[in-house]
Amino acid sequence: MSGESGTLQAYGHQLGLKGVGKDGTSVLEMPHARPSAPVEKLLAELTVEEQVSLLAGSNMWNTVPIPRLDIPKLRVSDGPAGVRGSRFDGPASMNVPCGTALAATWDTSVIREVGELLGREVIAKGARVHLAPTVNLHRTPIGGRNFECMSEDPLLTALIAVEYVKGVQSHGVASCIKHFVGNDTEFERMTIDSQIDERTLREIYLVPFERAVADAEVMSIMTAYNRINGPYAADSVWLLQDVLRDEWNFDGVVMSDWFGLHSTAEGVIAGCDLEMPGPALHRGQKLLDAIAAGQVSIEAVAACARRILELMERTGGLHQPPGAESTRDDVDDLALLRRVSSAGMVLLKNDNHALPLDTSVEMRSIAVIGPNAAHGMVMGGGSAHVTPTRISHPLDALTASFAARGVDIHHAPGCNINKKLPELDTRLTSDVVVEYFASSTDLDAPGTAPAETGTTGTFRILWAGDPLNRRMGDIDFAARFTAQFTPDVGGEWKFSVESVAPVKMFLNDALVIDNTALDRGGSFFGMGKPELVQEISLEAGITYSMLIELRHAPRGMGLSGMNIGAMAPIVTNQRIDAVDVAARCDVSIVVVGTNDDWESEGWDRESLDLPGEQNELIADVAAVSKRTIVVVNAGSPVAMPWLDDVDAVVYAWFPGQEMGDALVDVLTGVVEPSGRLPVTMPRHLEDTPAFEHHPGRNNAAQYVEGRLVGYRWYDTVGK
Numbered sequence: 001m002s003g004e005s006g007t008l009q010a011y012g013h014q015l016g017l018k019g020v021g022k023d024g025t026s027v028l029e030m031p032h033a034r035p036s037a038p039v040e041k042l043l044a045e046l047t048v049e050e051q052v053s054l055l056a057g058s059n060m061w062n063t064v065p066i067p068r069l070d071i072p073k074l075r076v077s078d079g080p081a082g083v084r085g086s087r088f089d090g091p092a093s094m095n096v097p098c099g100t101a102l103a104a105t106w107d108t109s110v111i112r113e114v115g116e117l118l119g120r121e122v123i124a125k126g127a128r129v130h131l132a133p134t135v136n137l138h139r140t141p142i143g144g145r146n147f148e149c150m151s152e153d154p155l156l157t158a159l160i161a162v163e164y165v166k167g168v169q170s171h172g173v174a175s176c177i178k179h180f181v182g183n184d185t186e187f188e189r190m191t192i193d194s195q196i197d198e199r200t201l202r203e204i205y206l207v208p209f210e211r212a213v214a215d216a217e218v219m220s221i222m223t224a225y226n227r228i229n230g231p232y233a234a235d236s237v238w239l240l241q242d243v244l245r246d247e248w249n250f251d252g253v254v255m256s257d258w259f260g261l262h263s264t265a266e267g268v269i270a271g272c273d274l275e276m277p278g279p280a281l282h283r284g285q286k287l288l289d290a291i292a293a294g295q296v297s298i299e300a301v302a303a304c305a306r307r308i309l310e311l312m313e314r315t316g317g318l319h320q321p322p323g324a325e326s327t328r329d330d331v332d333d334l335a336l337l338r339r340v341s342s343a344g345m346v347l348l349k350n351d352n353h354a355l356p357l358d359t360s361v362e363m364r365s366i367a368v369i370g371p372n373a374a375h376g377m378v379m380g381g382g383s384a385h386v387t388p389t390r391i392s393h394p395l396d397a398l399t400a401s402f403a404a405r406g407v408d409i410h411h412a413p414g415c416n417i418n419k420k421l422p423e424l425d426t427r428l429t430s431d432v433v434v435e436y437f438a439s440s441t442d443l444d445a446p447g448t449a450p451a452e453t454g455t456t457g458t459f460r461i462l463w464a465g466d467p468l469n470r471r472m473g474d475i476d477f478a479a480r481f482t483a484q485f486t487p488d489v490g491g492e493w494k495f496s497v498e499s500v501a502p503v504k505m506f507l508n509d510a511l512v513i514d515n516t517a518l519d520r521g522g523s524f525f526g527m528g529k530p531e532l533v534q535e536i537s538l539e540a541g542i543t544y545s546m547l548i549e550l551r552h553a554p555r556g557m558g559l560s561g562m563n564i565g566a567m568a569p570i571v572t573n574q575r576i577d578a579v580d581v582a583a584r585c586d587v588s589i590v591v592v593g594t595n596d597d598w599e600s601e602g603w604d605r606e607s608l609d610l611p612g613e614q615n616e617l618i619a620d621v622a623a624v625s626k627r628t629i630v631v632v633n634a635g636s637p638v639a640m641p642w643l644d645d646v647d648a649v650v651y652a653w654f655p656g657q658e659m660g661d662a663l664v665d666v667l668t669g670v671v672e673p674s675g676r677l678p679v680t681m682p683r684h685l686e687d688t689p690a691f692e693h694h695p696g697r698n699n700a701a702q703y704v705e706g707r708l709v710g711y712r713w714y715d716t717v718g719k
């Protein structure tokens with residue numbers, strides 16, 4: 001530790017953290033190196049070629065097996081919103097609240113329980129390593145992945161992360177904490193140089209990682225995409241060797257973020273053990289050539305291979321291949337998800353006894369308004385996405401709870417906040433069948449049988465590799481989706497397709513969309529075709545046969561995907577309708593926020609404003625409503641210019657799959673809303689610490705505000 005980390009040690013001592021001496025100067029308690037006889041024996045038996053093969057994935061989620069020595073592949077799985085497993089459309093997973101929601105509990109014991117639940121989910125997905133938690137910090141409130149991260153404060157982040165990791169690892173599987181370090185926004189994220197002075201790194205951005213190593217003995221770390229003061233994080237000797245291994249005594253596995261390794265010799269020398277995903281882009285034969293050329297030693301290669309084998313041994317996978325992937329359905333875990341979800345909700349304002357809602361007084365009708373009311377956002381977008389085992393939406397949960405008390409519920413969305421069409425609502429579909437074919441041409445050869453048949457709970461699918469699990473690059477397959485679609489509203493429906501490979505969509509045998517002629521642009525990390533929207537007139541309550549065909553001919557990096565959107569006709573002015581509803585009811589609950597068009601991996605938000613006409617909607621509703629309760633459903637801060645006009649505000653974050661029931665618990669007073677803000681809520685983006693310097697220039701993000709992150713800056717400058 002540098003002498004300048006006294007602040008952390010003093011903090012740690014106050015909190016009684018392990019390994020911090022009373023004088024505030026002693027070093028952290030280190031995990032022990034663990035020499036293992038079985039690992040050493042295997043290492044001695046492995047050829048250099050075999051050791052090299054271990055140093056990169058075999059595909060998106062697995063390492064390379066070595067059958068000769070009975071070494072199976074090791075499976076890793078995203079994180080942090082749950083444990084997704086090998087497929088975006090695979091068996092459903094339990095979906096936990098987002099990082100900010102977890103931190104807002106300020107409750108390490110409930111986080112420990114969440115970690116334990118996630119450990120059970122890792123096992124259910126046959127994986128050994130969970131790619132979570134995300135502990136980058138909220139340098140600016142508009143960071144696209146802030147919802148995954150926990151806080152602007154390194155200590156709060158550290159305390160939450162430590163319990164999360166301890167919980168996961170208590171099941172004998174590993175956490176892979178990420179992204180080490182300086183991946184605090186999404187701007188030019190694959191190449192940008194995060195220029196952060198050493199004191200700021202050590203006192204702020206490195207702290208959560210350091211505590212996870214020292215206090216939770218985290219078994220794995222993922223490097224960041226960005227460069228850090230020059231070299232890429234995955235190549236940084238200072239970061240990976242000097243700080244992580246020499247100072248912190250980290251003895252686990254360091255893996256690259258996906259496609260985030262850019263070198264052959266440098267990464268191995270720095271101690272980035274595993275290139276992910278596979279097959280190797282920079283290792284394999286290139287690494288063997290680098291060894292032959294004397295650019296990297298066989299000892300450095302063996303050190304990486306040893307750590308990968310040790311991780312397999314520590315997680316029980318040295319001779320045990322990954323298990324089958326399944327969905328758990330455990331009522332106790334569902335109850336925990338509901339409890340932690342409500343524990344993170346923050347009551348920001350409560351005037352005029354607006355809450356809790358009391359049905360014993362004159363309250364016979366509730367207006368449930370807002371774009372996120374019927375379809376709550378339970379998580380943000382990107383690699384963190386999982387398919388939840390179920391979703392409790394606010395409108396459904398409020399209706400179920402209040403109908404039983406004789407209160408009428410009236411709903412109006414009020415406005416639309418989607419940048420693109422929303423995902424086709426699976427509640428309007430039935431009999432969904434997905435057939436995968438071995439070749440893109442199979443659909444054109446009548447009678448060809450599918451190689452695999454299943455179903456899907458989502459129409460936003462990313463195939464990271466071959467869906468039939470045959471190979472990684474140059475994937476070649478076709479998929480046919482059939483379903484029954486029953487619109488709940490009649491009129492001009494909009495449908496959309498956004499995909500990597502050509503897609504045709506039919507309703508009752510009529511071609512609705514064909515995007516074959518479109519070129520790439522935008523979607524799917526730049527590899528997909530832009531969204532194509534078509535309108536079609538449908539009748540309410542009539543069931544239509546839906547057919548979707550996708551033909552992925554061999555090309556590209558082994559990634560494919562398809563988003564199917566659908567939007568019901570909007571026949572009236574949504575805001576006026578909502579105001580009408582509000583005026584007729586005794587209470588208005590307005591569920592506003594963002595969604596994964598706005599908060600996702602890959603891009604930052606541009607402003608703090610609620611998207612669409614939500615500010616106007618709240619103001620209009622508040623003007624006519626007897627009581628206005630605003631629920632903010634967003635993963636990070638939004639501006640609240642209407643704060644003085646409403647009676648109560650509950651900040652609900654992206655609270656995970658049990659959102660609706662948890663919200664009812666808070667609104668009715670069954671649960672004390674004991675969440676507290678883990679981030680400062682600024683009024684204006686211009687007032688925020690990194691405003692002058694974000695997003696940086698010339699591919700460099702200069703952290704000029706230094707240690708003054710979040711509240712430290714507001715306190716210092718007097719905002």
Ligand code: BGC
Binds near residue numbers: 257
């Ligand atoms: C993300 C990681 C994630 C990985 C695998 C990357 O794009 O940055 O957080 O674990 O993909 O999905």
